[in-house]
Amino acid sequence: MKLSASLALLALALFVVSLLVGPAELGLGNSITGLFAGGGEAAAIIMREIRLPRALLGLAIGISLGLSGAVLQGFLRNPLAEPGVIGVSSMAALGAVVVFYSGLAGSSLYALPAGALIGALIAVLILLAIAARQGSTLTLILAGVALSSLAAALTSLVLNLSPNPFAAYEIIFWLLGSLKDRSMEHVALALPLMACGWLLIALSTRAIDALSLGEEAASSLGIHMGRARFLIVAGVALSVGAATAVAGTIGFIGLVVPHLIRPLTSRLPSSLLLPAGLGGAALLLAADIAARIVLPAGELNVGVLTALIGAPFFLWLVVRARREML
Amino acid sequence: MNLHIDSLSVKLGKRQVLDAISFDIEPGQVIGLLGPNGAGKSTLMRALNGHIAAEGAMQLGEHDLAAIGPAQRAHLIAYLPQQRTIGWRLSVRDLVALGRLPWRGFGQRPNARDETAIARAMAMADIAPLARRVATELSGGEQARVLMARAIAQETPLLIADEPASGLDAAHQIMLMQSLKRLAAEGRTVLVSLHDLTLAARWCDEVILLNEGKLAALGKPEAVLSQENLARIYGVTAHRAHDENGLIIAPVGLTDTSSSG
Numbered sequence: 001m002k003l004s005a006s007l008a009l010l011a012l013a014l015f016v017v018s019l020l021v022g023p024a025e026l027g028l029g030n031s032i033t034g035l036f037a038g039g040g041e042a043a044a045i046i047m048r049e050i051r052l053p054r055a056l057l058g059l060a061i062g063i064s065l066g067l068s069g070a071v072l073q074g075f076l077r078n079p080l081a082e083p084g085v086i087g088v089s090s091m092a093a094l095g096a097v098v099v100f101y102s103g104l105a106g107s108s109l110y111a112l113p114a115g116a117l118i119g120a121l122i123a124v125l126i127l128l129a130i131a132a133r134q135g136s137t138l139t140l141i142l143a144g145v146a147l148s149s150l151a152a153a154l155t156s157l158v159l160n161l162s163p164n165p166f167a168a169y170e171i172i173f174w175l176l177g178s179l180k181d182r183s184m185e186h187v188a189l190a191l192p193l194m195a196c197g198w199l200l201i202a203l204s205t206r207a208i209d210a211l212s213l214g215e216e217a218a219s220s221l222g223i224h225m226g227r228a229r230f231l232i233v234a235g236v237a238l239s240v241g242a243a244t245a246v247a248g249t250i251g252f253i254g255l256v257v258p259h260l261i262r263p264l265t266s267r268l269p270s271s272l273l274l275p276a277g278l279g280g281a282a283l284l285l286a287a288d289i290a291a292r293i294v295l296p297a298g299e300l301n302v303g304v305l306t307a308l309i310g311a312p313f314f315l316w317l318v319v320r321a322r323r324e325m326l
Numbered sequence: 327m328n329l330h331i332d333s334l335s336v337k338l339g340k341r342q343v344l345d346a347i348s349f350d351i352e353p354g355q356v357i358g359l360l361g362p363n364g365a366g367k368s369t370l371m372r373a374l375n376g377h378i379a380a381e382g383a384m385q386l387g388e389h390d391l392a393a394i395g396p397a398q399r400a401h402l403i404a405y406l407p408q409q410r411t412i413g414w415r416l417s418v419r420d421l422v423a424l425g426r427l428p429w430r431g432f433g434q435r436p437n438a439r440d441e442t443a444i445a446r447a448m449a450m451a452d453i454a455p456l457a458r459r460v461a462t463e464l465s466g467g468e469q470a471r472v473l474m475a476r477a478i479a480q481e482t483p484l485l486i487a488d489e490p491a492s493g494l495d496a497a498h499q500i501m502l503m504q505s506l507k508r509l510a511a512e513g514r515t516v517l518v519s520l521h522d523l524t525l526a527a528r529w530c531d532e533v534i535l536l537n538e539g540k541l542a543a544l545g546k547p548e549a550v551l552s553q554e555n556l557a558r559i560y561g562v563t564a565h566r567a568h569d570e571n572g573l574i575i576a577p578v579g580l581t582d583t584s585s586s587g
Contacts, residue, residue: 077411077413077414203432205432205433206427206432209424209427210424210427211413212411212412212413212414212416212421212424213411213412213413213421213424213473213476214407214409214411214413216372216375216377216405216407216409217405217406217407217411217476219375219376219377219396220375220396220399220400220403220404220405220407221400221424221425221427221428221480222396222397222398222399222400222401222427222428223396224395224396224397225396262414266416266417266420267414267415267416267417267420268414268416268420269413269414
């Protein structure tokens with residue numbers, strides 16, 4: 001509980017910092033009055049329509065990614081499971097890109113998230129069918145690599161076929177993952193879906209604890225495996241699908257955060273969920289702040305930043321865990 | 327609770343792994359499940375625990391085991407799989423406490439009764455001194471005892487353990503059988519598969535001998551583990567001796583070559 005409280009404080013602090021950082025130098029007083037009282041016209045618009053949605057999405061998407069990583073790792077008894085690594089994010093992105101390309105994105109605000117959700121759902125279902133039964137690390141990672149490659153290939157195909165370079169550019173830029181220029185509509189769209197996903201994941205705590213002892217032992221401890229699988233599949237697909245739908249692919253948060261936090265918990269998978277969610281929020285907010293500061297003019301995409309930090313970390317994890325894994 | 331099994335059959339693919347097994351077990355006994363590799367011991371245990379589809383009747387007390395869900399089954403049967411899986415670097419105590427999961431509501435903390443059950447199970451498996459150790463860093467035999475304690479902590483009327491003695495040193499094999507005896511004395515039924523014939527002969531109230539998916543013999547160890555049955559089913563010649571505490575069986579040769587013995 002102490003751990004969760006400190007991480008919540010950290011996330012909250014970073015949330016506030018996120019509200020205060022941006023190209024328009026508003027100053028502390030202006031920012032606060034802009035946010036709450038209205039204040040000057042410009043300050044109010046910047047705070048309420050630019051920075052607040054961005055910070056809210058950073059918070060919610062960070063929670064989604066951290067939680068999803070933690071619950072997938074517990075479910076598959078595998079410290080390398082993560083929505084990005086095992087291809088869920090890239091399938092979600094593919095779903096969204098298909099919607100982009102087909103022109104459906106313009107027809108309804110919900111088309112893009114629906115595409116991303118379906119992509120995420122298909123990915124999780126395929127992975128569960130292939131890897132969850134055997135619980136083998138290698139099978140899971142290989143299946144994830146295959147799925148990611150397939151999603152990337154299909155995404156390239158869509159780009160290849162895209163009618164004009166401008167559309168292709170738009171898709172690519174979206175794929176890089178960013179929280180920039182998102183509106184409160186994006187928040188209203190993604191937050192309820194993500195919250196549903198969190199709830200489903202929270203309901204699986206007993207299952208992931210029991211699964212520490214393997215599937216048969218878990219079932220003998222009263223876990224309904226079909227139900228547990230549904231909760232986790234739907235929970236991860238909802239939260240990662242919704243996150244990807246509004247922010248593109250932001251990888252490695254779900255891998256890095258549970259790994260850093262696990263040693264501070266009892267190591268029961270359930271004890272990791274809340275801290276991993278809060279830690280995910282803190283990390284994504286921090287990365288998003290850094291993305292604004294490192295390249296103030298052009299602004300780095302936060303998805304690029306997390307990948308730059310996360311991929312080497314993943315490699316290091318693989319090398320370190322190699323003996324245990326194989 | 328009485329365990330009543332009637333014409334239990336399991337088919338895996340085209341292979342008939344269990345063929346019309348029937349038996350009745352009175353509560354308060356340690357029942358040894360014996361037979362060569364591939365005889366169907368693990369399959370029988372997994373079928374009882376609902377892990378594989380089976381035909382026939384399985385009744386524990388008034389409960390039809392085929393009809394109940396996992397949550398209710400977990401209140402009736404504790405099951406120790408043969409494969410010893412420990413997924414994370416859990417502490418020994420946290421691992422044993424998982425045995426109380428079926429008795430706790432969602433989000434509930436362990437209560438006094440859980441704590442008692444956990445402490446008792448750890449004492450029975452002789453792992454109390456290891457409580458704070460990391461389970462994955464223990465030796466194979468120690469891990470086996472920790473996982474056994476998890477099953478004991480579940481405090482169910484029926485305990486099913488698949489080869490709990492394998493990998494244990496001599497003293498802990500005897501301690502294990504003593505613990506199972508104590509559980510049986512509380513009125514529980516213990517079904518345990520074993521490969522050590524002397525262990526089975528001395529500690530089990532009755533033994534079930536399986537061979538190629540069929541029930542070959544059932545009864546007191548003295549009668550079931552006869553020279554003839556051992557030769558016919560295990561294909562071994564064995565020394566049988568008695569001391570004041572019961573039967574000793576030492577396999578000494580193969581019947582095919584029938585050289586030593």
